[in-house]
Amino acid sequence: MRKLIYGMNLTLDGYISAPGDDLGWSEPSDELFQWWLDQEREISLFMYGRRLWETMSAYWPTGDLQPGATPAQIEFARNWRDTPKVVFSSTIDRVDWNTRLVTGDAIAEITRLKAGDGGRMRVAGATLAGAAMRAGLIDEYEIVTHPVLVGGGTPFFSALDGWVNLNLVETRTFPGGVILTRYETKR
Template structure:
């Protein structure tokens, strides 16, 4: 069975995007970007909702951008080469990924039951559904020292609590803190 990881940047007050989908507050330091790159290189499949897919699609040519750092080039190449599944009921096609328009939970359950490298789920709406279904094995929360006061919440409503075990903590420049947890089964 494959491990399913949900990891995102979050503000201290629990938002993944400020009002208007502003992500400017979450620009990573070089060290944090390197950590994300390292984590993404171990992922075998990315699972995206539509909005995050559209945001992440900039990486399809990120290695060809003027001034791209070596880490950005490596991130872009890894992102482009890693299999991706996009879950959307509004898109007709996606370049460089497989589109699923049907039951997301059934498809994630099927993918998780197979063998292979860990998968990462991203996208607030998709992740919330997968969390409610009890499919997430690990949570990576990268908390930035900012209070947004509103926006898109990091976690959606759950049907009950989920007990977690702390796996790792780490501090990055600028007061950014990683906490990584495993779902207690």
């Protein structure tokens, strides 16, 4: 069975974006960006909800061509383009960049993908990840907390039907007071 990971940058008060989808608080240090790149290299399939797909696909297909792109950003863009992706949406009709669109039942498709052969998968996007959490499909959480309070926006965690017990497997501090906590779901 494949491992499903949910991880993102979030604020100390638990948001992945501030009101108005503002991500200005989340500028990563070079060390943190390299850590994210190392994690992404280990992923064999990315799964996105529509909103995060639109954000990622607006920049990363040509992120390596941007003026001033660092070697890590160049590699991130190349890895993003090359890694297979699935977008779950009923409102868009076309995706590109090594991506497949699923318009039906996201939980059924994620369950099918988890049961198959292959490497680690990452789910991204608060709505899609929230559905996967409620279905008990998340195996690991990578929580990168930035020392900022934004007071509202899109929460990292959604409402759950019951408790999810976790084991802490890693902590790490990055420049600027950013802290990684990585947890595995107790099964």
